[in-house]
Amino acid sequence: MQHFMDPKSVALIGISRKSGPGSFNLMENMSDFGYSGEIYPVNPNAGEILGKKAYPSVTIVKKKIDLAVITSPRNTTLNILQDCVAANIKAAIVVNQGFNDADRRGQQMQQQMVEMAAREGIRILGPNTLGVINSFAGFTTSFMPVTKQRVGVGLICQSGIHFVGPTKFSGMIGKGVDLGNSCDIGFYDALKYFAEDPDIQIIAIHMEGLNQGQDFLPLAARVVKEKPIVVHKSGRSETGAKAAMSHTGSLAGNYKLLQAALKQTGITFLEEGGQMPYAVKTLQNLPPMKGNRVAVITYSGGAGIMISDGLEKHGLRLASLSSEIIDQMAALSPSWMPLSNPLDIWPAVMMHGARKAYSVALKAVLRDPQVDGIICVAIAPLPEFSFLNVSEALNDVVETSPAEKPVIGWTYGPNTMEVQMQFESKNRIMIFPTLELATQALSWLRDRYVIITRDDRGFI
Template identity: 30%
Template structure:
């Protein structure tokens, strides 16, 4: 059965390509230094069960297999061709593949778009031939492919065992590193590997979809330098993560590429932090260290998820119990509060000096009876307050540390832990000092599918991934994405008018857009003349007022001296208007100034920023953080892909480091978070409803115990019709 049937509409065509019944090796060679030789060795040594067609016009046999002078002369029709020849020959060979009915080609050669100029033109020519002849392309500039369950090993890697970890990596060296790490681990095996290379045709979203459907893959693991179509990847990731874990290590960022951005949101978008937020929103487990990739993939592949983030720690050493507690707290996990019944059962089996408050410290109780650790694990596993169990210490090494006679008891303890792992849905994760030497009890646990780690930090990273995945799956069911807004024709006309005049929305127009969709915006007046100024005074009375310049040419009003605050009375307003106009003309003599905007001062509160950007890789993205003039310096912001769910909005508010300010600091009352959540959701829906909205900045929004007030609003209008073709970037 298709593991994600009902989530993806059709079966990926990559199944035929990556599990072929026949393969042509174009450029097959008897020279051990050539990739065409190594590929033949890999196929033969791994016992590829299909037909192998070496293609070489100068050889009759390659490693004992009959060779053919050209693709056209191959007697059969393999699904896949591995092209090992130089870049210049590739477009013609792709055409030959298509004419012969070959459905996919793996292009090893470099020298294409990654070098620019002639290489980019060569890649365009290659893709023209591929599209004309119906050939799907892996690469070019790829390290290769393997499908170990199908005995397809085009990399000729030794000592890689079949397993359930699927790997897509833009770095061949990273794949080699993971393969060597798996060899040392002894239990981790791989299903499929693909190096996507330049992604000229098949991209990360295609490969992830394939791994999601592949019955041999329990966890998809990706090393990513750049997405070609990030929005499509997020869509596929939501479908796949609903059924199996996805682990991503994302390298690099594109902050340098944002220097020309004209808004706060634009300046902050495109960052590594944004990419991480969007991946997590789609249920992806993001790791930040290369040495976490395989441990997290193994743990998620074996254990899949935890119900939540409450961890019970059982330790035979107080120091390591403390370290584990520290690392768990830093990872956003909590120590489960054990019930009194659980603690009494622990007291019944442990020495009086043992601590039964989580973390549980057995305090020497297990020195002569290590299987007692399994008993403790069984006791805490029965507690409804516990989501996962973390054994910390020296299990597996008691017979080494104390007496060889304890080996039998350790093995009995290991068998009891294996039985417990089968009887409970709560993950068991084990850190042991003795992991590097692989004593018998730890080997038994590992062989039975219980992950064993040599570092507390790696163990905690796995526990975090399990807890986050469990939470994500529950929240997906509870909080679907919010329904779309119906765009209003008159607002569409306002966008069209701004575009026709070659400008962005004036602030009062941006606020009208918000107001028409029930966002609370203070009343205001545009003042273009002395008469309108008098009308504003009559309308607002003696209330303190703010005044801001209205100009399509002045983007940052404060920098131009275009803002005056706390103005009371007609005289103050007239003087402020004159000063603003003078300052702005001095700032930019050519600026067209329509007038000034007058509005009541907002009540005291916390300044936040809400922004929208249409990222070239990920599409529309919402940003939230503390506002004001320091937002770009502090960069304490959260991002989510639009449209949002209610949980997405709440999690943005809880994610920022300065969230305690929102909860009330130094005696100030807490802000109305629910009204803030509603505001985030409505802004998301507006951005989704109006594709003409290129960027939006609400900065600041003043939030307090009574709600919020949008003090300043800016909408950047899309100048040209939106281009749906998203190009590759290292975002």
């Protein structure tokens, strides 16, 4: 995979002479992303592309080429791959559509590609792929604009959609591999690369259909002890499976069986694709949760009720707070105030201010041995009501406490995005847009604790 992810030299075969907005010029995108290695444009009709000499064929470049990126029409692909073999290139990305995702002729051509990879030892990523993103090396083969983020998240997917809009699908990603139709390079190869990559701490996978499963599953079971792996499998319904077939030619397989096999390895398995960015930021930043007892601190009794529903759904429960904790809060509250969990601190806020009341409450539950994790419900006010914004006060509390219990938050109010960024600035408190996701996040952390502490003999 090193040749794909971090090549010192690249041939761009079939690259267009057009550049600028709307041309999707891969060479331009690659340069904009910061690639500083050698680029050899190959196009029989062009003398020069973006100021670089173009070669009529890759066979006459006569330089060491780590990776070929092929963007020419499908009918030319097999001959070009043969040229790559002749030029001693060991890795090629076939970008174009029109193979297993298309008609019978396309399927035949993809089959020939598979055979060529096996026969000649050239590794092929794709076809029907945007290729790779490597923000650490400043390298991408995507012809669509992508964002550079030096974060420890590795993405494996089968559709370019995950490269174009990653924040929607995975949160920020540091490196990515789009397997496309997966004629050769598959899930095992990509997972192995990320497993051994010190830049990557967590692996996010969007799966249409698993390939290389026999190697992938036991590897995943080993990797997951060190690095969380989060999987969303699409194509679970009958119609979805049919669509997956026509998209990348994936056999989506039996969803229930695959789900069971993936979960068995210790993978965090998501029922909905939209959960991925939240699962990633949860597992990346927060400690595993040692038990299922959750303390809720809230400005609003209404929110406390909604959370209670979510906890029960995810196998968690409201902690019975220690009497010492209750006494501490009672000292700040009116005498008639019934205090339990959820801990409604609004009367204390009215009497002592939001920062003081909230800090005392959070410090208390962090110390309470009967609490495993904490949900904070807070207001995201406009700047003129910043005295209600407890993001700084709560970060001060968690920074002076051991990072043993996950603290997550849910904010409501007119200034959600900005206050979320303030809460998350230290990567110690994570904010979720719905209470459903907040409770779901704690259940991922609970499962994570079970996975990393289980004493199994490995998965075969």
